[in-house]
Amino acid sequence: MRGHGSISPLGHTKEHIVQQYLSGEPAFGSFEGARVGVLGSEAASAIEQITNEKRIYKGLDRSVLMAIYACREAVSQAGWKTEDDIAINLGSSRGATSLFEKHLTEFLSTGSVSPNTSPVTTLGNISSWAAQDLGLGGPAISHSVTCSTGIQAIGNAFAWLKSSMVSKFLAGASEAPLTAFTLAQMNALGIYSKDFNSPYPCRPLNAARENTFVLGEAAAVFALEKVTEAELKSRNIEPVVLESVGFGFERIGSKTGISKDGQHFKLAMHNALSQAVSAAPVDMIIMHAPGTATGDMAELNAIQEVFRADEIPVLTSTKWLTGHTFAASGCLSLDYAIHVLKTQSLLDFPYPSLVNDSVKNKVINKILVNSAGFGGNAASLIVSRGLNYQVL
Secondary structure, eight states, rough: EEEEEEEBBTTTSHHHHHHHHHHHHOOOOOEETEEEEEOOOOHHHHHHHHTTTTTGGGGOOOHHHHHHHHHHHHHHHHHHTSSSSEEEEEEEEOOHHHHHHHHHHHHHHHHHOOTTTTHSSSHHHHHHHHHHHHHHOOEEEEETEEEEEEEHHHHHHHHHHHHOSSSEEEEEEOOOOOHHHHHHHHTTTTBHHHHHHTTTTTOBBBBOOOOOOOOEEEEEEEEEOOOHHHHHHHOOOOOOOEEEEEEEEEOOOTTTTTOTTTTHHHHHHHHHHHHHOOOSSEEEEEOOOOHHHHHHHHHHHHHHHSSSGGOOEEOOOOOHHHHHHHGGGHHHHHHHHHHHHHHOOOOOOOOOOOOOOOOOOOOOOEEEEEETTTTTHHHHHHHHSSSSSSOO
């Protein structure tokens, strides 16, 4: 991984995001009487600046603008030139949520809509506008696989790079779901956190097994390229290596597609582990765990089946910091994984949890990241550090 960019409730600059990781301070605001993971004032200003760059940008959805920001950061970190052979795959669970609802409301009240409505509300406009902004000429792909979308975009990039169809690939996801309608949908599922005044309204793997789901917005994008180990050594850098991406799918028996034993998680983790370049053990799992009693336990049950009792890695989830950002959530987990691999700075859950092992004084060399979504799908990826691996 050559570079990455993100914008989330944790911030929009590398320095600010690292500071939030080190402080362990959640970043929640309020919306429609609920706690939400919302961009802070500085991050929101960065999005506003993009909006004001071009007249046409004023008509784009927030999800697109956040994706543009994250892509610029990733390309900048990577040191890529925009005329390079770069493909892009960005996804979203909900797409242009705010604009779609705005135009639908307009149609219901007036019977007509602006001619710009269709172009700016299609799911594909996230990748295409980011590609336009960067001046790319390669493939621009969009997709939606609910909350697995981000990791599945990285899986797509992984396959394209290994096949040498392209040499550079931007992959990630963006989600801007903070609307009254989306919030009402989450409340209708009966999973939303009722702890408005708690410092930790979203509590993945909480010991009480309460539903503490909190909605959040974010975008995260990764600059991936295929290089040889010799090239990395010549650059004298310690890379973050994407070892494998695995997928799982199970027949659903509920509206959310969650089974008690988390079969889709098991399949995805086994798939990722079977393809891993290194035989070294997984030291840490960043779980999907959004703070829902059923979902958290299904994933935990799956992990306990995949790993022997005495070999279960350190378990964590970052959603207590940001809330659940749908398609972007797996990418935010990967962002945290990179932080851990590079700094060895880890966070314990700051509340009573089902995972009581302290993460202090544990060396983390290899991390598995999980994500899952409605419909019975799951995706897992493995990243590691050092030059002792075959590298992408």
